[in-house]
Amino acid sequence: MSEQTPQRSAYDAIVVGAGPNGLAAGITLARAGLSVLVLEGSETPGGGARSAELTLPGFIHDPCAAVHPFGKASPFFRSLPLAEHGLKWIQPEVPLAHPLDGGQAVLVERDFEAMVTALGTDGAAYRRALSFWIEHWEELFADLVGPLPLPPRHPFAIARVALQSFLPAEILARGLFRNASTQVLFAGMAGHSMLPLNRPLTGAFGLMLSMLSHVIGWPIVEGGTQGLTNALVSYYRSLGGELVTGCWVRSLAELPDARVVLFDTPPRTVLSIAGDWLPEGYRRQLGRFRYGQGVFKIDYALDGPIPWENPGCTRTATLHLSGSLEELAVSEKAVWSGRHPERPYVLLSQPTVWDPTRAPQGKHTAWAYCHTPAGSTVDMTGAIEAQIERFAPGFRQRILVRHTRNSLEMEAYNPNYVQGDINSGVQDLFQFFTRPTFSLTPYRMARKGLYFCGSSTPPGGGVHGMCGYYAAQTVLKDFERLPKSLHMKNN
Numbered sequence: 370m371s372e373q374t375p376q377r378s379a380y381d382a383i384v385v386g387a388g389p390n391g392l393a394a395g396i397t398l399a400r401a402g403l404s405v406l407v408l409e410g411s412e413t414p415g416g417g418a419r420s421a422e423l424t425l426p427g428f429i430h431d432p433c434a435a436v437h438p439f440g441k442a443s444p445f446f447r448s449l450p451l452a453e454h455g456l457k458w459i460q461p462e463v464p465l466a467h468p469l470d471g472g473q474a475v476l477v478e479r480d481f482e483a484m485v486t487a488l489g490t491d492g493a494a495y496r497r498a499l500s501f502w503i504e505h506w507e508e509l510f511a512d513l514v515g516p517l518p519l520p521p522r523h524p525f526a527i528a529r530v531a532l533q534s535f536l537p538a539e540i541l542a543r544g545l546f547r548n549a550s551t552q553v554l555f556a557g558m559a560g561h562s563m564l565p566l567n568r569p570l571t572g573a574f575g576l577m578l579s580m581l582s583h584v585i586g587w588p589i590v591e592g593g594t595q596g597l598t599n600a601l602v603s604y605y606r607s608l609g610g611e612l613v614t615g616c617w618v619r620s621l622a623e624l625p626d627a628r629v630v631l632f633d634t635p636p637r638t639v640l641s642i643a644g645d646w647l648p649e650g651y652r653r654q655l656g657r658f659r660y661g662q663g664v665f666k667i668d669y670a671l672d673g674p675i676p677w678e679n680p681g682c683t684r685t686a687t688l689h690l691s692g693s694l695e696e697l698a699v700s701e702k703a704v705w706s707g708r709h710p711e712r713p714y715v716l717l718s719q720p721t722v723w724d725p726t727r728a729p730q731g732k733h734t735a736w737a738y739c740h741t742p743a744g745s746t747v748d749m750t751g752a753i754e755a756q757i758e759r760f761a762p763g764f765r766q767r768i769l770v771r772h773t774r775n776s777l778e779m780e781a782y783n784p785n786y787v788q789g790d791i792n793s794g795v796q797d798l799f800q801f802f803t804r805p806t807f808s809l810t811p812y813r814m815a816r817k818g819l820y821f822c823g824s825s826t827p828p829g830g831g832v833h834g835m836c837g838y839y840a841a842q843t844v845l846k847d848f849e850r851l852p853k854s855l856h857m858k859n860n
């Protein structure tokens with residue numbers, strides 16, 4: 370049943386925003402027996418985890434997240450009965466491909482030993498770099514998506530990889546691998562950091578995503594990412610949780626009474642909704658929170674599959690497009706300095722090769738984006754399509770319709786993406802430990818009863834729900850000591 374107005378006048382907890390983290394917080398609190406209301410501004414729940422017919426009837430697109438190594442690995446999602454609520458992961462044969470000039474491509478084999486063999490002269494170096502990660506992946510992943518800045522739960526495992534992880538990806542790729550193809554493969558993984566590859570910690574993104582390729586895969590969701598959200602919503606409702614959509618929260622005074630309010634939003638939104646409730650010093654700290662680069666996103670309806678020059682590229686749903694480590698590093702540095710690269714690093718997904726339910730028979734969809742300076746309104750269609758054509762000549766002839774969003778349009782679609790920043794805050798070394806402020810309990814605001822639960826908190830961006838889960842755990846620790854009401858109407 371879909372409720373369009375809250376059913377009660379008072380709740381234990383209200384969550385603002387039904388992204389994966391808001392829903393994770395709602396589920397955790399409802400599972401603990403609290404009465405919970407999630408309020409979502411958009412008509413559809415899911416935030417960055419939604420699907421829609423953006424181009425033509427019958428073509429289902431993922432406007433934001435499409436590929437889910439984090440979602441499938443998430444310790445929180447794995448603890449939920451999501452398959453019983455309709456979630457079906459699809460694992461492409463190969464987690465990822467990186468096509469290269471001249472019809473070459475490097476494919477990430479799911480099996481670690483097969484990958485070592487496929488990398489030839491770089492195989493031994495790949496094994497040395499990743500075998501500890503593979504053997505200890507659950508401990509390492511649990512800490513990497515842990516509630517920083519608290520000390521790790523597996524200090525020995527983390528200590529073993531710490532030095533390597535802090536290194537910039539550019540140095541790590543060159544230091545570890547001799548072949549240009551392995552170097553650019555690693556750089557493509559690290560490019561998910563949305564930082565220049567000469568920055569500390571970018572190596573950790575490369576290592577973690579490489580590890581997840583082998584231990585989890587890079588799955589997609591049958592029918593589109595909305596399927597994951599629908600399963601979260603269905604489970605949340607089965608616990609008695611309420612969700613109201615089409616309800617933008619603009620002030621705390623509008624809300625029903627509650628003991629706690631959690632925000633699946635960045636500090637900027639919290640300041641506009643609850644700024645008057647917060648001490649001035651804390652408001653200033655939130656005002657200093659830094660947002661990162663934006664994105665330019667294209668969704669395509671296609672007349673046929675993408676005509677990759679290298680046929681191996683059809684063995685995957687996800688590809689990174691960039692000719693070399695140097696090209697990728699230059700492009701990410703340019704974006705960071707406020708420029709639009711001629712040859713951007715493009716992230717591409719071709720879900721319908723693996724999931725025919727998303728398009729009419731014989732037709733396909735594609736999802737592609739590149740990084741841009743924050744707030745950019747520059748049309749990157751030409752640059753993105755030139756990169757796709759470079760590795761798939763004839764691609765343009767397959768396009769039926771394209772739907773684009775620049776960084777500011779991305780923010781209009783979802784206000785959490787401040788100036789197009791899909792991670793709701795830069796994930797550099799400093800802000801890795803200070804999301805959204807420096808605190809041992811970053812989820813708790815400096816006012817009793819108010820909490821952050823979105824990706825501006827640790828562990829940051831991605832569809833994994835861990836921010837919401839840890840925020841809700843903090844609420845549960847505090848709950849008995851909190852006043853019976855926030856008295857929001859009388860502030």
Ligand SMILES: Cc1cc2nc3c(=O)[nH]c(=O)nc-3n(C[C@H](O)[C@H](O)[C@H](O)COP(=O)(O)OP(=O)(O)OC[C@H]3O[C@@H](n4cnc5c(N)ncnc54)[C@H](O)[C@@H]3O)c2cc1C
Nearest residue numbers: 386388389390410416417433434435436618785824831832
């Ligand atoms: C183009 C693109 C590609 C991406 N690709 C991937 C990918 O492949 N894999 C991956 O793991 N991640 C990907 N991401 C990132 C991922 O989508 C986000 O990190 C994730 O959705 C963050 O979850 P969240 O719950 O913190 O916030 P969100 O998903 O942004 O949800 C926040 C929700 O709060 C609502 N809201 C905000 N303000 C208010 C208000 N005032 N009142 C009521 N509701 C409000 C919003 O409408 C939204 O529904 C991608 C993002 C983009 C944009």
